[in-house]
Amino acid sequence: MxxxxxxxxxxxxxxxxxxxxxxxxxxxxxxxxxxxxxxxxxxxxxxxxxxxxxxxxxxxxxxxxxxxxxxxxxxxxxxxxxxxxxxxxxxxxxxxxxxxxxxxxxxxxxxxxxxxxxxxxxxxEMAEIQTRNGSRSRATLPDGTEVWLNGGSRITYQRDMNNQQKREVLLSGEAFFKVAKDADNPFIVRTNHMVVNVLGTSFNVKAYPNEDQSETSLITGAVEVMLADDPARKVKLIPHQKMVISHTQDGNPKPGLGYSMEQVKIDDQDDMIHETAWCDNFLVFDNESFAAVALKMERWFGVKIHLTDKKLKAYRFTGTFKNESLPQILEALKVTSSFRCQIKGNEVFINQ
Incomplete structure (x- = not known):
């Protein structure tokens, strides 16, 4: 009452x-x-x-x-x-x-x-796969597409994507795709700066929000890449070709730079493709600045690296590592450059 x-x-x-x-x-x-x-x-x-x-x-x-x-x-x-x-x-x-x-x-x-x-x-109806820094994962999407996720990455997709006219995923971070062939239903990968259209192929997309470049590397098949801020511009890639989009870390395109076309890097000795080596647990540095190397190691080992000297960020390194620990890699880098480092828990402090 x-x-x-x-x-x-x-x-x-x-x-x-x-x-x-x-x-x-x-x-x-x-x-x-x-x-x-x-x-x-x-x-x-x-x-x-x-x-x-x-x-x-x-x-x-x-x-x-x-x-x-x-x-x-x-x-x-x-x-x-x-x-x-x-x-x-x-x-x-x-x-x-x-x-x-x-x-x-x-x-x-x-x-x-x-x-x-x-x-x-x-x-x-939406599903998400996410990997934290220090880990990598592999999964099969509902349509049969295989995907590898690098550290600090996330993809979002519809649970019933295999019943959709467009199989679409949203990516933040880095992922390698082996797309299940379906000529009637294209596979689409969206990031903040590009849209990748594909029918059946294997390719790598790198689109971390805190980096100033995004990349699409085609391994087999064919893909078409559109710039997110200019959908009319469509670029078709052929195998072993890479499209690099330049932008600032806040997400805005760099004036006058746009994108560039490069070849993927293949090791002459063992035919290892640098852009996808991480899928086989290889950590590769290819004439990269210490700042870029630090970002890679942060995601690889789940740590925070502090470069206390601006000059250190300009140092460049080349090397390939598998199964080495963080202290072992740092000792190897010291062979070509002079710096000191101190590890405290999940933080690494590097100075001259």
Whole structure:
């Protein structure tokens, strides 16, 4: 009965019929039923429909039931009294208005809940694979595409992507794809700076948000790359070709630089491809600055590296490592450059 009274008072409040005493009573009842406060706040801000007449029969029935219940209670208590017709008519009209508003608001609240549920279900259709710094992972997507994720990377895709006309994934970080062939449903990789379209091929995409370059390296097949800020510019790659897009670390393109085309780097001795060597647990530095090497080691080992001297960032290194520890790699780098390092937990401090 108390919750029914709350809804009745709420209807009178929204319709402007509530007295100060009724407003105080409503506040006191809401203290007893705090779970209704959320519904109350939603209903209070919901726009009242102009189609109020459509609810007339509903509110009439609700009013009749409420009056019948009140009359039974009054008879049981021996308190039934005759009221002037004009007074009863006025109260009946006020109550009808309150109940009418309440029914409309309840309908709006139901629509609100249904819409929220629909959004949650839509969100539940998305899936995500993420690797933290210091780890790498391999997974098979619903359409059969194999994907390797480097450290500090994330891909997002639809769970039913194999039933979609476009198989689309969002990438932040670095990933190597072996795409399952499906000529009728192209495979698309989106990053902040480019869109890669492919039917069936293997390629590597590197797009870390804290780096000033993004890369697409084609190994087999064919891909078409579009610049995110200029969809009209489409570049087709052939095997062993790489497209490098220059941008600032805040995501904005560098004026006058755009993109460049390069060849992927293949080791003459063992045919190892530098751009995809990480998939086989090789850490490769190819004439890279100490700043770039530090970023790679951070993701590879899950540490934070501090280069305390600006001159150190300009040092360049070349080398290939597999299964070596972080201290072993740092000692190897010291052979060609002079620096000191100190490891404290997950932090590495490097200085001259």
């Amino acid at each position: 108390e919750q029914e009274r709350i809804w009745l008072l709420l209807g009178r409040k929204v319709s402007g019929e509530a007295t100060m005493a009724e407003l105080r009573e409503l506040e006191e009842l809401l203290v007893q039923y705090p779970e209704l406060r959320y519904k109350f706040s939603v209903l209070s801000n919901w726009p009242v429909s102009l189609m109020q007449e459509a609810w007339e029969s509903k509110t009439e029935n609700a009013w009749q039931r409420h009056m019948a219940r009140m009359e039974r209670d009054f008879v049981a208590d021996g308190q039934e009294q005759e009221q002037p017709a004009t007074i009863r008519k006025g109260k009946r009209a006020g109550l009808l208005a309150a109940l009418s508003v309440l029914v409309i608001l309840l309908a709006g609240f139901c629509a609100f809940l249904l819409n929220s549920k629909t959004k949650r279900e839509a969100a539940a």
